[in-house]
Amino acid sequence: MRVAPLRCSVCNAPRKTGQCFKCGSQTTPAVDGWEEPELPPIDRIRQLAKEVGYAIGVHGSLERDLDLIAAPWTDDAVGNYALMEHIAAGLGGKIEEISRKPMGRYAATIQMDGYYKQIDLSVCPCEPKEKMYEGD
Numbered sequence: 376m377r378v379a380p381l382r383c384s385v386c387n388a389p390r391k392t393g394q395c396f397k398c399g400s401q402t403t404p405a406v407d408g409w410e411e412p413e414l415p416p417i418d419r420i421r422q423l424a425k426e427v428g429y430a431i432g433v434h435g436s437l438e439r440d441l442d443l444i445a446a447p448w449t450d451d452a453v454g455n456y457a458l459m460e461h462i463a464a465g466l467g468g469k470i471e472e473i474s475r476k477p478m479g480r481y482a483a484t485i486q487m488d489g490y491y492k493q494i495d496l497s498v499c500p501c502e503p504k505e506k507m508y509e510g511d
C-alpha cells in the first residue's frame with residue numbers, strides 16, 4: 376500500500392514528519408493522488424530577465440513557491456512592471472497579484488501555465504532613495 380505524503384496546510388508545503396518543523400502545526404496526509412507542483416525553470420527566468428536588463432537571485436526554501444529577487448543590472452534595464460510582464464509572457468503565464476514591499480520593492484506573484492509552483496518575483500527599484508557612493 377502506498378502511504379500518502381504528509382503536508383503542512385499552514386505552510387502549504389510537503390513535510391516528512393507528523394509535525395511541521397517550520398510552524399509546529401500538525402501535518403496531514405495529502406489528498407489521494409496529490410502530486411507536488413514542479414518548480415518553474417529558473418534558468419529560463421534568468422534568461423528572460425537578462426533580456427531586459429535584470430539579474431535574478433534565488434531566495435528562500437523553494438518548497439512553497441519560487442522566491443526570486445530581481446536586481447536591475449544594466450543601464451538600460453526596463454521598469455519593474457515591464458520586467459514582470461516580460462517574465463510572465465515568456466513563461467506563458469500571468470501576473471496574479473502585485474504588492475508593495477519595503478525599500479521600494481514591488482513583488483509580483485506569477486503563475487506559469489501548467490502544474491507549477493507560483494513565482495514570487497521581488498523587484499528592486501532602479502533609482503536609489505539616497506545619494507549613492509560615487510567615488511572620491
Ligand SMILES: [Zn+2]
Nearest residue numbers: 383386395398
Ligand atoms: Zn507549517
